[in-house]
Amino acid sequence: MAALRSVSRLLTRRCLGTTLKRGYADEMSFTFAAGNQVYYDGQSxxxxxxxxxxGSFGILPAHVPTLAVLKPGVVSVFENDGKVNKIFVSSGTVTINDDSSVQILAEEAHPVENLDPAAAREVLNKAQSELSSATSEQVQTTCT
Structure with missing residues (x-):
């Protein structure tokens, strides 16, 4: 009986040791580029x-491999030093690989701090005004 316990302990230790050695990625290599600028180039x-x-989602190291189409919105990058960068994207793709590398290719991207909210509201109001004053359904369809 004691021999059986010893074998059981030995197997348990070996199995746990293998599990612990396998581990999971704790770093993520990130590349983010747009037509106007490269924001990250293989940075952790x-x-x-x-x-x-x-739907919006977060990516951490060891994320399941995924390919997704980006919609207009804000990409938030949480750097290792605690800094958070927010970058507006118009569209693009995100690729998550099984080696914990992530690539974002955006059609257009701009840091949020560089955007002028008042100017954006003005352009939006102008576009909505033009759309509401359009006379035919065809013109309204063209504007949207």
Whole structure:
């Protein structure tokens, strides 16, 4: 009986040791580029939150491999030092690989702090005004 316990303990230790040695990725290599600028080029980051057409989601190291289409919105990048960068994207793709590398390719991207909320509201109001004053259904369809 004592021999059976010893074998059981030995197997348990070996199995646990293998599990602990396998581990999971604790770093994530992140690349983020747009037509106007490269924001990250293989940098290690803690987390990335993205807006996609299937819903917004966060990406951590060891995330399941995924390919998603980005919708207009804000990508939040949580750097290892605690800094958070927020970048507006118009559209693009996010690719998450099984080696914990993540790539975002955006059609257009701009840091949120560079955007002027008053100017954005003005452009939006102008576009909505033009749309509401359109006379035909065809013109309204063209504007949307």
């Amino acid at each position: 980051v803690r987390q990335v939150d993205v807006p996609s057409f299937s």
